[in-house]
Amino acid sequence: xxxxxxxxxxxxxxxxxxxxxxxxxxxxxxxxxxxxxxxxxxxxxxxxxxxxxxxxxxxxxxxxxxxxxxxxxxxxxxxxxxxxxxxxxxxxxxxxxxxxxxxxxxxxxxxxxxxxxxxxxxxxxxxxxxxxxxxxxxxxxxxxxxxxxxxxxxxxxxxxxxxxxxxxxxxxxxxxxxxxxx
Numbered sequence: 253x254x255x256x257x258x259x260x261x262x263x264x265x266x267x268x269x270x271x272x273x274x275x276x277x278x279x280x281x282x283x284x285x286x287x288x289x290x291x292x293x294x295x296x297x298x299x300x301x302x303x304x305x306x307x308x309x310x311x312x313x314x315x316x317x318x319x320x321x322x323x324x325x326x327x328x329x330x331x332x333x334x335x336x337x338x339x340x341x342x343x344x345x346x347x348x349x350x351x352x353x354x355x356x357x358x359x360x361x362x363x364x365x366x367x368x369x370x371x372x373x374x375x376x377x378x379x380x381x382x383x384x385x386x387x388x389x390x391x392x393x394x395x396x397x398x399x400x401x402x403x404x405x406x407x408x409x410x411x412x413x414x415x416x417x418x419x420x421x422x423x424x425x426x427x428x429x430x431x432x433x434x
Contacts (some may be wrong), residue, residue: 257381260334263325265332271317279310332382339386340377346392347371360406367399 256264283306290298325336348370355363372393379386 255326264334267321275310275314279306327380328384329385335381339379342375344373368397370395374379
């Protein structure tokens, strides 16, 4: 496959780089676990076993990821490898709705969070560089925009104002009033 266009070569390089990164990360994790679990062996043997597991796992993951990603970049119509590229992306807002949450705070204030929730439809168009076949994929997603947080202070309770001529003291015992018989 030496006659790749610049777009196809860039796609192949991206797929290869992604597969290599995943291979190294997962190979190192599994090799490290193998090294740590083989504590009954001497140090050189543990290193050899851990290194061997790293190489085997990394190679298998690299091959698996590269095949999986290459298959996704192969044209169904003409079977050209690394020929599928995204040529157009259109985003359309389907709905927009204001949202709010209220959370009571320990100091009796209220934390109010407001935002605008949008439902966005995305249409991606993929085109084969060799035969020109096009496919479209449509997806929707929900996005929060303009999120703001405010704290509403706790309500202040006002003391009732005394009315004129009305006793407001509760100290002492009330006087008994009533009729007395003579």
